[in-house]
Amino acid sequence: MPHNLHRRKRTAMSHPAGAGRKPGSQTSLRNANQRRVLDTVRRSGRLTQAQIARRTSLAPSTVSNIVHELMDAGLLVMAADHAGRRGQLVGFSGSAGHVVGVDFGHRHVTVAVADLNQQVVGQRRHELPSGHRFGDDLELVRRVLDRLLEEIGTPGSTLLAAGLTLPAPVDLGGRLISTSAILPGWGGIDLREEAGRRLGVPVVVENDANAGALGEHTRGAGRGTRNMAYVKIGHGVGSGLVLNGSLFRGATGSAGEIGHSTVDERGKVCRCGSRGCLETFVSSGEITRLLADTHGSDLTVPELVDAALDGDVGCARVVGDTGRMLGTAVATLCNIVNPELVVIGGEISRAGEMLLGPLREIVARHGVRGSVRDLRIEAAELGLRAHVVGAVILALEHVELPLGTGG
Ligand SMILES: [Zn+2]
Numbered sequence: 096m097p098h099n100l101h102r103r104k105r106t107a108m109s110h111p112a113g114a115g116r117k118p119g120s121q122t123s124l125r126n127a128n129q130r131r132v133l134d135t136v137r138r139s140g141r142l143t144q145a146q147i148a149r150r151t152s153l154a155p156s157t158v159s160n161i162v163h164e165l166m167d168a169g170l171l172v173m174a175a176d177h178a179g180r181r182g183q184l185v186g187f188s189g190s191a192g193h194v195v196g197v198d199f200g201h202r203h204v205t206v207a208v209a210d211l212n213q214q215v216v217g218q219r220r221h222e223l224p225s226g227h228r229f230g231d232d233l234e235l236v237r238r239v240l241d242r243l244l245e246e247i248g249t250p251g252s253t254l255l256a257a258g259l260t261l262p263a264p265v266d267l268g269g270r271l272i273s274t275s276a277i278l279p280g281w282g283g284i285d286l287r288e289e290a291g292r293r294l295g296v297p298v299v300v301e302n303d304a305n306a307g308a309l310g311e312h313t314r315g316a317g318r319g320t321r322n323m324a325y326v327k328i329g330h331g332v333g334s335g336l337v338l339n340g341s342l343f344r345g346a347t348g349s350a351g352e353i354g355h356s357t358v359d360e361r362g363k364v365c366r367c368g369s370r371g372c373l374e375t376f377v378s379s380g381e382i383t384r385l386l387a388d389t390h391g392s393d394l395t396v397p398e399l400v401d402a403a404l405d406g407d408v409g410c411a412r413v414v415g416d417t418g419r420m421l422g423t424a425v426a427t428l429c430n431i432v433n434p435e436l437v438v439i440g441g442e443i444s445r446a447g448e449m450l451l452g453p454l455r456e457i458v459a460r461h462g463v464r465g466s467v468r469d470l471r472i473e474a475a476e477l478g479l480r481a482h483v484v485g486a487v488i489l490a491l492e493h494v495e496l497p498l499g500t501g502g
Pocket of ligand 1: 355356365370372
């Protein structure tokens with residue numbers, strides 16, 4: 096167990112063996128190297144020892160010693176590689192701990208439990224009533240989480256951190272939403288502290304599009320890219336940016352809010368208080384409303400996409416127009432940040448080329464040639480899971496592994 100390791104280290108520190116030598120600095124070096132190995136495995140998921148050596152710049156023999164020490168301590172395990180790479184894969188053991196990802200939408204919450212190898216081991220999605228409030232929602236999350244832990248067969252004490260994502264801009268401290276107009280009922284609450292108190296673990300709070308960008312960059316369509324944008328189309332519309340390999344939040348945490356960029360100044364009043372925002376044209380509510388007279392007022396986006404793929408002309412027209420409308424905003428985004436990849440997420444992205452074709456056409460027309468020539472535009476590989484996977488990755492970044500860096 097990791098906690099034994101922690102205790103063992105402390106014991107060693109308080110009774111250093113071999114008076115006259117400098118055991119402190121050796122222990123400190125060993126601990127620093129152990130941490131490098133653990134952090135590398137945590138950031139990348141399972142790796143071979145050769146990969147760990149390359150990524151940490153440690154000698155293969157040092158890596159081998161450290162891996163065996165950490166296996167003895169119960170933190171790491173070795174398993175056969177099913178993907179056909181040579182050598183066995185080193186990953187975290189199930190007893191090393193778990194993290195929780197919680198993704199709040201305007202009308203749903205998804206709770207996922209993952210191991211320290213970035214693998215989701217249990218997940219539940221619940222619909223929420225309109226106008227739901229944070230306090231009630233956290234109670235629901237707590238109940239869902241307890242059930243999930245019971246199903247997985249792991250005690251709550253193995254939870255190390257939680258990532259929580261919201262459909263609103265979050266300040267840089269990850270505590271407050273920046274504007275309560277976007278998410279009424281959640282304003283003025285220290286979300287990190289409140290969620291931490293209810294869930295009993297350290298919590299990191301992030302905007303859902305930012306989390307989606309992180310999820311797709313780490314585990315989805317954006318793997319291996321340095322500069323990418325993730326655009327989510329749901330009840331709200333937003334984007335997250337990964338620039339030079341890291342999530343870009345901007346000066347106040349509101350970077351990428353393209354849903355509230357103005358498309359038509361004389362258009363509908365938006366929930367943000369402005370008029371004619373992109374969101375008032377392409378959000379789930381708006382695109383289904385376009386079909387209310389012809390296809391019924393209870394049409395959902397998944398039904399709309401199915402009908403479009405089945406050849407329904409009206410639904411296909413709405414999907415194509417959504418792509419064109421998004422194209423204008425995506426072209427502007429590309430002219431400014433010049434990404435190599437734009438990932439489109441949300442239920443409508445399942446329409447594939449029917450959405451992406453018109454989108455690419457408009458981006459090619461309005462984008463500066465140099466910035467869009469080699470640009471790829473793809474549907475989210477993780478689908479609707481992008482946000483909760485991002486929440487899990489965020490939680491993993493904030494896990495305190497049971498080794499001190501200072502030794
Ligand atoms: Zn707006």
